[in-house]
Amino acid sequence: MGKTHTLLKTHYLPYKKAHPVHLTAFPIRRLLLRLLRLVARKIKQLPFAGEGQNIMRKHAGVTLFECLIYIALFSFIATASVSIVARLWQSGMKAASIERSRLTLYSAFDALARELKSAPPPTKEWKLISSECLIWPIVENKKDRCWGVKKGTLFRTEGVYNAQREVWSKKQSSSIAPLTELCFEISGTDQITHITVLLSDGITTIQEKIALHNRKLHA
16 A cells, blocks of 8 residues: 655735835825924923913913013012112211211311410400401410311411411411301400301301300409
8 A cells, every 4th residue: 555645735825915105105294294293282382472371371380470470579679679778878878977077077166166265355366356267366375376267178377477467477277177167256345255156067067155264254
């Protein structure tokens, strides 16, 4: 007997013709649409894109309206703070200027009062008596002393004054303080009892009386 051979059947899948892939049709078109949608979505998310509710859309956790409110509040607080500091600084500078002015004027007045108290009471012994200048003799050293204002400065002069020629000899002058106004007012006709002094530097004005120590008192 001969051997029987069984042939195995092989099933082959039917062959299908592949369709050509058009690159310019489906894939690129879909890719372009996706890109356009992505760009449009990103643009809508910007705080300044669109109108109405798109303006109020949140971007990085803060809306444009909130940002404007913060900027306005910060500007208001900064402006108010600067204004308050400027006013306080101006008030402090004005107070300090007034205090310096008063100190200067009272120092000048004290120096003038110390020398005027020893002046002779009889008016005929004085070399010059005016509203802005006083000249009187010094008994101790036979010299004359002058207090007056010239070119906006209170000055003191000591030397020998010739009343007829109105000239000084061997004089020594010194400036005391800056002034804008000086006024002397004499109380008494033949005998000087008081001298009222007004000093002003444009900021502060003081007015004080000086009594002469060596005046003669009559019963």
